[in-house]
Amino acid sequence: MSAPGGQIVVDDLTKVFGGNVRAVDQLSFSVEPGSITGFLGPNGAGKTTTLRMVLGLVRPTSGRATIGGVPYRQLPNPTQTVGAALESASFHPARTARNHLRIMCTVADLPMQRADEMLDLVGLHDAARRKVRGFSMGMRQRLSLAAALLGEPQVVVLDEPANGLDPDGIRWLRGLLRHLAEQGRTVLVSSHQLNEVEEVADRVVILNHGRLVRAGSIAELSAGTDSVLVRSPNLQALHTALTGQPVTVEPVDPTAVRVRGMSAAQLGNLAFTAGVELHELSLQRFDLEELFFSLTSGQ
Amino acid sequence: MIPVVRAEFLKLRTTQVWLWMLALAVIAGSLIVVGGLASDSVHTPRDVPDVFANANGTLLTAFVLGVLGITTEFRHQTITTTLLQTPSRWAVVAAKLFTYALVGLLYAAACAAVQLAIAVPWLSAKRIDFTLSDPDVGRAVFGPLLLFALFALIGIGVGALIRNQIVALVSGLVFILVINNIIPAIPVVKNSYAYTPAGAVTEILFPAHESTPGDVHLIGSGGGVLVLLAWALIPALIGAGYSMNRDIT
Numbered sequence: 001m002s003a004p005g006g007q008i009v010v011d012d013l014t015k016v017f018g019g020n021v022r023a024v025d026q027l028s029f030s031v032e033p034g035s036i037t038g039f040l041g042p043n044g045a046g047k048t049t050t051l052r053m054v055l056g057l058v059r060p061t062s063g064r065a066t067i068g069g070v071p072y073r074q075l076p077n078p079t080q081t082v083g084a085a086l087e088s089a090s091f092h093p094a095r096t097a098r099n100h101l102r103i104m105c106t107v108a109d110l111p112m113q114r115a116d117e118m119l120d121l122v123g124l125h126d127a128a129r130r131k132v133r134g135f136s137m138g139m140r141q142r143l144s145l146a147a148a149l150l151g152e153p154q155v156v157v158l159d160e161p162a163n164g165l166d167p168d169g170i171r172w173l174r175g176l177l178r179h180l181a182e183q184g185r186t187v188l189v190s191s192h193q194l195n196e197v198e199e200v201a202d203r204v205v206i207l208n209h210g211r212l213v214r215a216g217s218i219a220e221l222s223a224g225t226d227s228v229l230v231r232s233p234n235l236q237a238l239h240t241a242l243t244g245q246p247v248t249v250e251p252v253d254p255t256a257v258r259v260r261g262m263s264a265a266q267l268g269n270l271a272f273t274a275g276v277e278l279h280e281l282s283l284q285r286f287d288l289e290e291l292f293f294s295l296t297s298g299q
Numbered sequence: 300m301i302p303v304v305r306a307e308f309l310k311l312r313t314t315q316v317w318l319w320m321l322a323l324a325v326i327a328g329s330l331i332v333v334g335g336l337a338s339d340s341v342h343t344p345r346d347v348p349d350v351f352a353n354a355n356g357t358l359l360t361a362f363v364l365g366v367l368g369i370t371t372e373f374r375h376q377t378i379t380t381t382l383l384q385t386p387s388r389w390a391v392v393a394a395k396l397f398t399y400a401l402v403g404l405l406y407a408a409a410c411a412a413v414q415l416a417i418a419v420p421w422l423s424a425k426r427i428d429f430t431l432s433d434p435d436v437g438r439a440v441f442g443p444l445l446l447f448a449l450f451a452l453i454g455i456g457v458g459a460l461i462r463n464q465i466v467a468l469v470s471g472l473v474f475i476l477v478i479n480n481i482i483p484a485i486p487v488v489k490n491s492y493a494y495t496p497a498g499a500v501t502e503i504l505f506p507a508h509e510s511t512p513g514d515v516h517l518i519g520s521g522g523g524v525l526v527l528l529a530w531a532l533i534p535a536l537i538g539a540g541y542s543m544n545r546d547i548t
Contacts, residue, residue, distance in 0.1 A: 049548075057379060079383075079384050087376070095314055103309045
């Protein structure tokens with residue numbers, strides 16, 4: 001069975017550094033075209049090592065990773081297939097941004113004006129002929145992104161692309177990623193900034209200590225997780241009123257409970273009918289951060 | 300393969316190291332030639348070849364350029380981009396070998412041109428006739444073309460093998476400048492001198508020369524070329540097959 005073009009498949013991937021450090025441990029997941037997948041995990045979870053194995057830069061101890069069914073090192077035109085931005089420091093400090101991209105154009109047999117087009121796209125037009133030495137972190141991120149998108153790749157892999165970007169830059173990046181996914185490209189973005197990812201990602205893969213903790217679409221992960229926070233000076237009466245209802249009730253603090261399985265309107269109606277005084281009735285949306293911490297803490 | 304080679308030239312051109320090394324090679328070589336001409340040792344056409352051959356120390360610029368050509372990529376992590384675009388380590392190392400051999404050749408050509416521009420009028424003013432078609436003169440003036448190319452290759456090989464810029468430069472230079480020159484003085488190993496870079500340079504530039512250090516056994520200039528090729532290609536092969544395959548983290 002051949003994988004669809006642009007699908008990233010990580011299959012039972014393990015990396016042991018120096019004989020005993022298990023950076024990645026039997027990790028399997030897939031990343032689909034036409035969507036943005038957030039690759040999440042605390043620092044040191046193995047995100048970067050995994051991405052580097054996907055890109056053929058780090059040799060797996062066991063298992064394999066493929067892009068469109070092919071290991072990275074066997075891709076015929078890597079620049080036109082996969083665009084990767086790994087870290088903001090990988091430029092020669094004495095080389096200009098434009099020359100950096102022109103070298104990449106040369107290797108990939110792309111027309112030289114692609115370099116200028118990309119610099120315009122990422123907003124580095126004015127800095128094109130400046131040496132990278134003087135670039136801010138945000139400018140380096142933009143240059144990395146320009147390099148990743150140079151060959152109009154089907155697959156885009158970005159390691160912490162929001163690092164160093166200002167709020168405007170982050171909003172711009174979000175729009176760009178959305179645009180890339182809408183064009184049918186595969187977008188894999190690692191991040192530890194969860195709210196960034198939650199707003200833009202369709203799917204998430206959560207990693208901790210090199211192991212997969214959870215993978216799925218935001219919709220799947222958030223299904224059934226909406227809850228209603230109810231605050232009342234008389235929780236006892238509220239509990240009585242809820243008896244027999246198809247809900248789960250979870251205490252939050254001495255004056256509040258979290259209720260799942262009923263909408264805020266239904267709960268308000270129930271409390272009103274039962275004559276229970278309410279001080280707060282608020283819908284609690286799915287919170288990736290909360291899920292993340294509940295999954296990664298205490299492991 | 301051609302795009303990868305063109306990109307290597309562009310990499311070299313877009314920073315200034317090549318220019319500084321070239322300036323160093325041309326100026327140092329010219330000063331040595333001027334020193335030789337100004338000294339009292341050049342009286343007959345037989346003395347002319349050594350005037351040029353004595354500038355062979357400038358070969359080290361080609362070696363250093365080669366080492367930098369590959370280790371700078373590791374130092375600034377541009378190797379990540381390089382290997383993402385060209386995942387075959389063999390192709391990357393082969394492209395660098397080709398590029399730097401050619402650059403070494405151009406360095407030597409620039410050095411030879413400047414040295415001749417100084418020496419030809421000077422020698423004619425001294426009324427010493429010499430011709431480039433004389434085998435000894437031709438060897439001393441044009442031999443460096445081959446030697447610069449070979450030393451650039453050795454630089455690439457050592458860089459690919461060691462990856463770390465400082466370690467590669469220091470160990471390479473210490474070997475060539477110090478250890479290599481001690482070998483003829485040590486009886487047990489002195490006959491291996493013919494198979495070292497300095498020995499090979501001696502074979503190519505100073506054939507059957509009375510000043511051969513330590514009176515060691517030599518294997519001729521053809522053998523010298525093969526020795527230098529081996530010194531370049533063996534580390535390059537190990538580098539491409541093993542060192543360059545180590546994890547890029």
